[in-house]
Amino acid sequence: MHVLVVHNRYSSAQPSGENRVVDEEVGLLRAAGHRVETFERRSDDIAGRSLLGKVAVPLLVPWNPAVRTELAARLRAERPDVVHVHNVFPLLSPAVLAACADVGVPVVATLHNYTQVCPPGTLHREGKPCHECVGSPLSVPAVRHGCYRDSRLATVPLALSLAVNRRRWWSGVERFFCISGAQRDVLVRSGMPSERLAVKHNFVPEPGVRREGGGEHLLFLGRLAEAKGVPLLMAAWDEIAAGGGIGVPLVLAGAGPLEKEVTDWAAGRDDVRYVGLYDPAQCREAVARSVAVVAPSMARETFGLVAAEAMAAGVPAVAARHGAFVELVEDGETGLLHEPGDASSLASCLRRIAADPDRNRELGLAARRRYEQYFSPAVGLERLLEGYRSAIAERSGDGAGPSPVGNGNTGPLRGTRAGRDGGSR
Structure with missing residues (x-):
């Protein structure tokens, strides 16, 4: 399979679990013989921009037209089987979805957080759970509280992007990967299309070392x-x-x-x-x-x-x-x-x-x-490929319907105690 991974890498100043997950999935696919390429931006690069370039960054959060043009050209040249979108904030923007639609390439997107319903993506404010913006089309509470970096001004681009691109996300992605059933439950209740939301837990590579004895x-x-x-x-x-x-x-x-x-x-x-x-x-x-x-x-x-x-x-x-x-x-x-x-x-x-x-x-x-x-690599690879095949079939109109990874349940833990208790962290 030929996969193009789209990701805006988080700042190296703070180690990112999401960056790690992306890199590990790319490595897993390549080790299994699949062709994987990347289309990336790096938040670290913002520091090297001119003053005007830095000022322009918030304006690109809702929509970056240059990214749409660049990605569409690459898709036409390389024709991947599927595009896998991870983070698009702040330099890529949802314009990546328009590029995929321009060329007709199926899209899957991993939802690593709650940015589809909460501008900072945490569902957490002032030490407590917060759902004020869930189900709200404008995310006014997030701006009022300055939920992103404790700044109303910094929150505005995120809230605006969510408002103007909500339907583009929901219609432009064939399959969303939720990384837990708890996350999926929240997103379904917020109004996201349940038939497009699959649970695919993150996998963890073999650590190469295991505990011996009782620990110290x-x-x-x-x-x-x-x-x-x-x-x-x-x-x-x-x-x-x-x-x-x-x-x-x-x-x-x-x-x-x-x-x-x-x-x-x-x-x-x-x-x-x-x-x-x-x-x-x-x-x-x-x-x-x-x-x-x-x-x-x-x-x-x-x-x-x-x-x-x-x-x-x-x-x-x-x-x-x-x-x-x-x-x-x-x-x-x-x-x-x-x-x-x-x-x-x-x-x-x-x-x-x-x-x-x-x-x-x-x-x-x-x-x-x-x-x-x-949560092993073998299970992670199987479910990743299931999701890709399901997205490709849906875009091609084969009528295959959701694959097991996208059956609308809470994934492989359904039926276990954890699956029954897991809800909406």
Whole structure:
């Protein structure tokens, strides 16, 4: 199969799980013998633009006519079987969909977040879930609250793009890949066409290292931000420390707006280590040495990559009981779920996960089996190709209808406990 991947790469200043997913899917397809090329823009390039060029960037968010012309020319020259769209903000814009329509190439799009119904894509504001813009055609609340970067001005281009391009997205994409059933539920309730929304969970590459023994620390791995539950984790850990601790330290790896607070909080403590930003190899090693990986997100995550990475290494996760984590983590079987936003509930789960090494090993082995069944590269490749074939058949008018990956259910976890409980992180 000949695939053209369209993606606006996020800034390298903040490591992006979405960039990783795109690169890993490209590598997976190429390793399987498929021809894959990319059409990209890089947010890093904005810094090198002239002052006028920088000023013009917000104007290109809703529509970039030069991208439409450039991509259409490339499509006519190369004639890929399918175009796979990921992120188009801020330099590509939904003009990529018009280019595909101009040439008649079928389109699939992975929805890595909630930008189809929420300008910043988080469904989270001021420490709480927010659905004010879901179902609203103009996203006025997002502008009023300045939801993107706490700026009304910066939010306007996103809200405008969503308003003027909503129908273009919904009619110009043959198949949307939702990365969890929880995400799909929200989007269906917002009015998106359910028949075009398929669940295709992210896959996780084999880590090359798995846990041996019981682990030596609890690990938070991710962006140091309120939405990721960092203040909640700090409060829970202080509660644990006040009760005498649990015998293993907490390691925090990452970067973000709360880095100074985390650094100050960890300073001088034997039970906490802040290690900064790890490279990919260091991340894999740290996960494999963990008693458990902690994902206390306040936002309703669309997937929860760190939990799947823990599964691959045979490590249980402690995660918030909402969003995609309810699908990924089987409570009491492959990890533990705590009540979202509840520091005492999180502290209780952390005590339980560390209290019984034998039970912890059982959870880790079950987590690895779940990874092999649902999140391995082989499963990821199969479902990716199913979605491509379904999109191609729909564009060609073969009447094949949705493939199993796009059957309107919550994907491979339907029928398991996680599939039944997964809802709308």
